[in-house]
Amino acid sequence: MKKVFQRAAAILLSAGMMIGISLPSYATTIDRSYTYNYDYWGDVQDSPDMYSVCKVFTSTELGLEKKLNSPQGIYVKDNLIYILDTGNNRILVFERTSRETIKLVKEIDSFKGADPDTFSSPTDIAISDEGNIFIADKGNGRILKLDKDYNYLMEFKKPVDNSLDKDIVFQPTKIAIDTAERVYCVAVGINKGLIKYEADGTFNGFVGATRVVFDFKMYLMKKIATQEQLNKMESFVPTEYDNLYMDKEGFIYACTGNVEAEDLKAGDADSVRRINPLGNDILIRNGVYYDGDFPVYGDLYMGNGGGYNGPSRFADVTVFDNDSYVCLDRNRGRLFGYDDQGRMIFVFGGAGNMDGYFRNPLGLEHMDYDLIVVDQLDCTITLFTLTEYGQLIFDAMDQFDNGEYAKSGKSWKEVMKYNGNYDLAYIGLGRAYLRQKSYGEAMDYFKLKYDDENYSKAYKKYRKEWVEDHIMIIVIVLLALFLIPLGIGRVKFLKYQIEISDAFKYKD
């Protein structure tokens, strides 16, 4: 008898232990899909792939005799791809000849007309509509302007400004030019914003300095702390930008990876900004989110995992023609897509050695809707193309922008078939219905994904329509509400008067 109890106890215990052991391990082995998205509640929602790796180009596949060495930048003009082979002091020009082939066209390692006529760690290139070439020659501390045959035209030197430390070595890393060939530049150690040069080379101030927030806690600390402690404290300065991109409307998208998780969460720092000529941030952040607007700073969760911690650190940003933009996170090797309203379109990628994963991606460009990423450590160029699912999403957006609302709605419905957990599809479909004046349906879809702004827009119209359709009934009901009690009161009053009047009283 005792043995039976023993066995039963042993079985129970071991079963309990097995459950106890197997449960947590089960919980940790949830695999996330390659592409994912965040919903209204900030929960990760797996998603079908929007982009797939079309091809990964290594030095051999590109047909290079001298291997790529620490490439740090990329620029795309039409179907030409410029790779900044920083470690080899040269710029490689490729042509994309078909969907998955790129061919070396030219290798630029020198130019004519200036001394020195070679580059030293070139990090960025930009080409104006007239064909003039601007190169950030970081090691030589200059921004070169060459004509299309690589003849020296002029150069942009360190800005002359009193507020700038005289000892600082000018190292321009990233440049962008506008249609008038004004140059905007990000330089190492200069945190007053983007350096702006006029077309003739004169320095024209800084634009878009990052905010410095006044922190009362910091103020108190500084009052109390000793000199030694103060020295140890991080100096409180605006952060410098990492990269910039000039969109087709002439606004600059600037991103930075020097951000702290707390600042991002408190809304005191921005990972990416859209800067207008006045230097103000005009990036739209209208995405629906349970806690205010959807945060445009990459991953919402910043904890430790897989050897990485901290927030997403954006190294580059690129803007599609429909004002959607993609940011490249060098911390976890992910790409974050946002639409023109700051709603998240996709997240994909990761850190690793497989195709579609990165080790230290620094450059991102787009070619139509294809994405090209340059990895500095891997020395590879990864070409992403849209999957059918991704194509549908961008089709739906473009159709909406072109006013083809019925078509857009249809596309969003298709998207929903691929991915029922995609907030953007519901809101997109709702917006399409809203434009087609199907307010009731629009409201249903907005309600599903908690889009209160759009819901209110639809509801306002719906309410107006309803009132207009039922105006007769409303008037009748109101009149009835008013007249019936009035009538009843009148009748009661009459009855009362009859009761008390002498005329109807019997006289004894």
Added chain:
Amino acid sequence: MFAALKSKENWQRYFKSLKFSLYCLTHPIDGFWDLTHEKRGSYAAATTILFLAVVAYVIRLKYTSFIFIQVYWEDLNVFMYIASVLFPFALFVVGNWALTTLFDGKGRLGQVYIATCYAITPYPLIQFPLMILSNFITTDEAEFYSAIYVISLVWVLFIGILGMSQVHEYGFGKNILFLIATVFAMLVMIFILMLFFSMISQGVAYFISLIKEMLYRL
């Protein structure tokens, strides 16, 4: 027990005392005086009001427009949610009584309970219509919603404070003082409860591990 339910007089008294809560809304000083001293309130009516308030508190999650309240249903435990309001309520009643009874407050525990319940009348009274209203307004008109919502709470607070002073026959200053002191009394009670439960669980855990150990050795 069912005989009591069949008595017409009892029902009449119940409805009369329930109706009296509406009088307390607009005449809090007079109302709350009569409530306890003239026995115009009843436990049944008080509990009804409390019940309605809890119902309003729960179903507003579901039936208020999503513009104003978004609920993460996966994480919602209705019982915890109800407890989150009933528990502080109970703490307040007990804490207030326990304190005032030491400082010549005239209210007994039952009276404090009835008065507190009557004081929350505005909450269900306003919340139910507000819930319906919320479905007919847009974000532009959201101010109306929040204004009415705040009114319901301020009203509760207002007649609650006045009601307490009448129940205990306190002056204004003393009343406020003891309401603040009640908050601290609630904190103390929470502390003691936590201490109690943590000790109980430690004790239980000790015996469980003891039994486990014995089973291993057997």
